[in-house]
Amino acid sequence: MTLPSPPPTFNSLDDTPQPVSGRANRYAPDMVVPLHHHRRGQLLLIVQGTALIAAGDCRWMVPAQHALWIPPGTEHSLQMLGSTASHSAYLEPDLASALPRRACVLGVSPLMRALMAEVVALPHDHGADRRAALIVALILEEVARLPELPLALPMPREARLAALCRDFVAAPTPRDTIDRWAGAAAMSRRAFTRAFREQTGLSLVAWRQQASLFAALPRLAAGESVTAVALDLGYESPAAFTTMFRRVLGQPPRRYLGGGAVS
Structure with missing residues (x-):
């Protein structure tokens, strides 16, 4: 088995004299990069595989050919779902000021x-190299144009609610009910819905849609059919799953994943 590249030496990435530095990494299946932070902002592009990234009370599922923007100083951890490869660009804090906080x-x-792909191949001491300067300038121009996608999954703080959410992520089903969740948490329906929204910012229905996408995206990105994924997740038909997918992400699965999934 090919050993993954070691995690970056964070101080060296933060301290390079270049305003933007790059690094490529490969990770073994299920590898975990523990909680850490960078002085710089990080644009983390998943080139292959899928990564589950956590920061605070939120989780992000980042499939291949998508990126997570991590503002300067944000503590975060990563878990790889399958063999994963990434390209990262690290931006000086003043260059990151126009990006989301x-x-x-x-x-x-x-x-x-x-x-x-170009910036990760540049030497860290590229200095006044004109081509390198143009690559960096174009990255700074392009990154501000990238669209934000609704792939965050906030997790509640309360232990009973968090346990229910983890169980659902492990085995999602659209047929679950608010009453069952409230009963499992030993709460009234009203108290449960109020607490869940206060702690996640979402209704249970909206949160479960996001969680279903978390379960579906790695499989679709790996080439599994929409039909197989939809039925495994408990949807009555591929059309019902596709409707949910389009409502949340704005496109049907095949178009969203660039043709990687087939119906």
């Missing part, structure tokens, strides 16, 4: 993917 998943244009 919270972590978020970004859609990545073909141009940005090509630029990320």
Whole structure:
């Protein structure tokens, strides 16, 4: 088995004299990068595989060809779902000031993917190299245009609610009910719905839609059929799953994943 590249030496990435530095990494299945932070902002592009990234009370599922923007100083951890490869660009804090102040998943244009492949190949001491300067300038221009995608999954703080959410992520089903969740948490329906929304910012229905996407995206990105994924998740038909997918992400699965999933 090919050993993964070691995690980056965070101080060296933060301290390089270049305003934007890059790094490529490969990770073994289920590898975990523990909680850490960078002085710089990080644009983390998943080139292959899928990563589950946590920061505070929020989780992000980042499939291949998508990126997570991590603002400067944000503590975060990563878990790889299958063999995973990434390209990262680290931006000086003053260059990151125009980008979101919270972590978020970004859609990545073909141009940005090509630029990320170039920046990770640059030597850290590229200095006044004109081509390197143009690559960095174009990255800064393009990153501000990347669209934010609704792929965050906030997790409640309260232990009983968090346990129910973890169980659902492990085995999602659209047929679960608020009453069952409230009963399992030993709460009234009203108290449960109020607490859940206060702690996640979402209704249970909206949260479960996001969680279903978390379960579906790695499988679809790996090439599994929409039909198989939809039925395994408990949807009555592929059309019902596709409707949910389009409502949340704005496109049907095949188009969203660039043709990687088949019906």
